[in-house]
Amino acid sequence: MSAEQDYRGHRKRLRERFLKSGASGFQDYELLELLLTYVVPRKDTKPFAKALLRQFGSLGGVLDASVAELCEIKGIGRESALLIKLMRGLITEYQREKRLARRRFHSPADVAEYLRIEMGGLRDEQFRCLFLNSQNELIAEEVIQDGTVDQAVVYPRKVLEAGLRHKASGVILAHNHPGGSLRPSRNDIDLTQRIGKAAREIGLKVHDHIVVTKSGYLSMYEEGLLS
Numbered sequence: 001m002s003a004e005q006d007y008r009g010h011r012k013r014l015r016e017r018f019l020k021s022g023a024s025g026f027q028d029y030e031l032l033e034l035l036l037t038y039v040v041p042r043k044d045t046k047p048f049a050k051a052l053l054r055q056f057g058s059l060g061g062v063l064d065a066s067v068a069e070l071c072e073i074k075g076i077g078r079e080s081a082l083l084i085k086l087m088r089g090l091i092t093e094y095q096r097e098k099r100l101a102r103r104r105f106h107s108p109a110d111v112a113e114y115l116r117i118e119m120g121g122l123r124d125e126q127f128r129c130l131f132l133n134s135q136n137e138l139i140a141e142e143v144i145q146d147g148t149v150d151q152a153v154v155y156p157r158k159v160l161e162a163g164l165r166h167k168a169s170g171v172i173l174a175h176n177h178p179g180g181s182l183r184p185s186r187n188d189i190d191l192t193q194r195i196g197k198a199a200r201e202i203g204l205k206v207h208d209h210i211v212v213t214k215s216g217y218l219s220m221y222e223e224g225l226l227s
Contacts, residue, residue, distance in 0.1 A: 010044070011037045028059040035087065039079045048075040063088040064121040092118055096141075104137050105130075111172055111210055112217030119176040120214040127154045127175040131168035132207070140166040154191060156198045163204045171199065173209040182218040184211055184225065192220055193227045 014034045023031060032049035040048065051073050056062045062070075062084065070081035095117045105111045111130070119126055125147040131140040142162050145154045154175075163171055173192060184192075188211070196206040208221040220226055 029053055031059070032062065032084075035083065036080055039077075039083050040075070043075070045075075048073065048080075052076065060121070063091070066123070104135075105172075108208055108210060108217070108219035108222055111174070111208065112212055112219070115174050115176075115210060115212045116214070116217065119174065119212050122176055123178055125176060125178060127173070129159055129162060130172040130174065131163060131166045132170040132172070133167075134169040136170060136207075139168060154195075156191075156195045159195050160198055160202060160204065163199065164202065168204060170205040170207050172207050174212065175209075176212050178213075180213050180215070182211055182213060182216055184209075184218060184220060184223075189220070189225055192225065196227060 011034075014030065014037070018026070018034060026034075029046065029049040032052055033045045036045035036048055052062045052070070053059070055073055056065050056069075065084075067078070067081040067085055070076050070084055071078060105114070119128070126143060127145040127147070128141065128143045130138055131142070133139050140162075144158050144162065159171065159173070173195065175188070188209070192206070192209045199206050206226065208219055209226070210220070211218040
């Protein structure tokens with residue numbers, strides 16, 4: 001059997017396995033290997049998949065890597081990198097829709113679980129708001145500010161304008177700490193209190209401000225930092 005026949009047969013077997021049982025029973029490298037077959041013609045994609053996992057440590061690390069970082073791996077071109085990032089975006093959107101369908105959060109931990117999927121792996125700081133109606137049901141979500149790796153400049157006016165636009169009764173503030181620390185800065189606390197004070201003027205209640213990382217969260221409500 002020629003090398004070309006061998007890799008073609010292997011690709012066919014991978015696809016048949018996936019059609020039969022989905023991702024169940026697949027190793028992480030096999031999932032990446034199968035994904036890459038759709039953009040890498042006439043080559044064995046297993047070495048590329050294993051190189052990705054060696055470089056980034058896990059499947060999550062591969063998905064969180066930037067296009068530029070992915071392209072540094074031998075055999076991974078721009079099209080392959082874009083496909084991997086597209087998969088990351090699709091997974092994020094799928095998880096977001098599943099959680100939005102539930103419509104109501106029951107605890108800070110519940111909110112944090114939702115937010116970590118969308119924000120935990122971001123390289124830069126991001127500030128977003130979850131807007132609630134009078135029954136504390138989630139009605140809208142907005143990214144208010146994308147910042148640098150160590151700060152996000154957020155104006156209370158942006159939060160209030162979004163709250164009025166969505167006719168919200170309450171809001172949960174959230175931002176990520178790419179560095180991994182869960183300790184809120186003095187600026188984080190001051191900003192939360194400024195937003196809370198301004199929000200009360202228009203009848204918008206700040207229920208919490210959640211700080212998220214890849215591995216944990218902090219609730220300012222639970223820490224007694226809301227005023």
